[in-house]
Amino acid sequence: MDVRVLRVFTGPDGSGGNPLGVVRDGRAVPDASARQCLAAELGFSETVFVDDPERGEVDIHTPSGRLAFAGHPLVGVAWFLRQCGYAADVLRPPAGDVPSWTTADGVTWIRARSSWATGRRLRQYASPAEVDALPSPPPGEGWLYAWAWQDETAGRVRARGFPRRGDGITEDEATGAAALALTAALEGNLTISQGRASLIRTRHEGEDMVALGGRVDSVGVRVAGG
Numbered sequence: 001m002d003v004r005v006l007r008v009f010t011g012p013d014g015s016g017g018n019p020l021g022v023v024r025d026g027r028a029v030p031d032a033s034a035r036q037c038l039a040a041e042l043g044f045s046e047t048v049f050v051d052d053p054e055r056g057e058v059d060i061h062t063p064s065g066r067l068a069f070a071g072h073p074l075v076g077v078a079w080f081l082r083q084c085g086y087a088a089d090v091l092r093p094p095a096g097d098v099p100s101w102t103t104a105d106g107v108t109w110i111r112a113r114s115s116w117a118t119g120r121r122l123r124q125y126a127s128p129a130e131v132d133a134l135p136s137p138p139p140g141e142g143w144l145y146a147w148a149w150q151d152e153t154a155g156r157v158r159a160r161g162f163p164r165r166g167d168g169i170t171e172d173e174a175t176g177a178a179a180l181a182l183t184a185a186l187e188g189n190l191t192i193s194q195g196r197a198s199l200i201r202t203r204h205e206g207e208d209m210v211a212l213g214g215r216v217d218s219v220g221v222r223v224a225g226g
Contacts, residue, residue, distance in 0.1 A: 016197030071176015114184035
């Protein structure tokens with residue numbers, strides 16, 4: 001099976017971005033256990049299966065489980081579907097309807113409920129240097145989103161994400177759901193520099209809603225499931 005590989009939330013110079021696997025014909029892998037095996041084989045932090053490109057119906061898996069919602073797969077698959085000629089105005093993961101759009105500057109956006117971004121602990125550090133100095137992963141259990149202000153007035157943040165769930169993903173290069181949670185907690189618009197070179201944009205829209213955006217690039221095709 002050919003799996004399209006994208007990089008989501010690339011930086012200003014086109015580097016960085018969190019790898020994402022996209023199975024364009026999700027219906028070719030109808031069984032949930034087969035999807036889970038394929039996601040584990042690929043080893044990306046998330047793999048998304050497109051079940052209906054016209055309606056935007058998608059299914060998201062990590063190497064160890066299924067997610068009702070995740071940010072970077074939805075931003076990535078919205079961009080991908082538009083490249084394939086679909087409108088992708090609304091995506092439909094299990095969590096609910098997620099509007100999507102692309103702005104003139106090439107940034108792909110989604111709008112989602114921050115309450116869908118559960119299970120992540122947000123921990124503030126005193127400086128970006130302290131965040132950079134953390135081992136990968138830091139000691140402890142559970143999903144950790146480590147962050148510090150780069151420029152509080154401008155809403156600029158330095159962050160790193162550590163799933164710590166035992167499935168081989170020691171650090172997430174760019175994490176949309178955690179960015180949603182942080183935006184909701186701080187109640188402000190953010191520009192988040194995460195991982196080695198990734199850039200995430202958010203807009204706090206109130207009433208549990210956050211817009212999440214970034215640039216996406218295609219890496220190529222990977223053959224899997226043989």
